[in-house]
Amino acid sequence: MNRLTRLAATLALGAGLALPAFAAPETYVIDDSHTFPRFSYSHFGLSTQQSKFDRASGTVTIDREARTGEVEIVIDMTSVNTGYADFNDHIQGEDFLNTAVHPTATFKSTQVVFDGDTPTAIEGELTIKGITRPVTLEITRFTAMPHPMLQRDAIGADATTTILRSDFEAGMFAPAVSDEVRIDIAVEAIKAE
Template sequence: MNQLSKLISATVLALAVSAPALAAPESYTLDPAHTFPRFSYNHMGFSTQLSRFDKTSGKVVFDKAAKTGSVDIVIDMKSVNTGFPLFNEHIQAEDFLDTGKYPTATFKSTKVNFKGGKPASIVGDLTIKGVTKPVTLTVTSFQAMPHPMLKKDAIGANATTTIKRSEFNAGKYAPDVGDEVRIDIALEAIKE
């Protein structure tokens, strides 16, 4: 019996030493200086207008080995930047973003789909003006590596999706001003 106990202990120890270390999920905090959701829409057939939000916060969890992750983003809707201060105020009004009542929008992932070792799409719930709809962000680029200036691990990504603003109670002037809004997110996050 003593021999069996020693053999089991030796086997467990050998397996523990020889098994590769399993990666654990790592948490990253969004870098507000390099994370900007942008949106674009057709303006009466004349042009595609581009705007962005200047203040975003949140967290990303990434586990490369397990091919899992999560994304939780909060967008300060009062930080909308159209490039024209008067229009910034106009777009924050009740008919559009209604930032007095809904100062933030959120995206919370429900699933991250991987292709190879990198995220390819992120499925989640987008909430704007108190309305929550499922969306899928297509990841167009992804990088995980040490940040050369901060000397910490970091991740970066670009992702895109298209929504209908009327589905979020922000459809004033549609369809003359495009109902479809393309959202592009440039995201960088630093390991906690």
């Protein structure tokens, strides 16, 4: 009986070693000094205006082997930077961002879409001015590598989507000033310790 028990234990151990190892989900904290949501729109058909938000925070959790992930980003809407101080104040008013009542916007993923072990899109919900709409961020670039300065694992991505200002009760002057707004976000995130 002793030999049989040892044989069973040896077989069980061998079977366990033969199973593929699954990577655990890894959480990364957004690097706010290298993460900038930008937005652009047609201004009376004269030019494409480009602006950004200077402060964003959040986390990215990813399991590339299991092809799952979660993304949560909080954008400080009071940090809007149009390049012109008076317009920064104007765009924070009630007709646009209404930052006195809604100082932040959020994006929360509902699904991360993969091609192999690389994420290609993030489906989720964008909330601006307390109004939530479904959006899909198309990932145009994704990189995972050790950060050359911090000596810690890092990820980076560029993603884009297009929304309608009017969907978020911010459609003043549309369509002369485009209702369509393109959002581009460059994200870098460092693996949580």
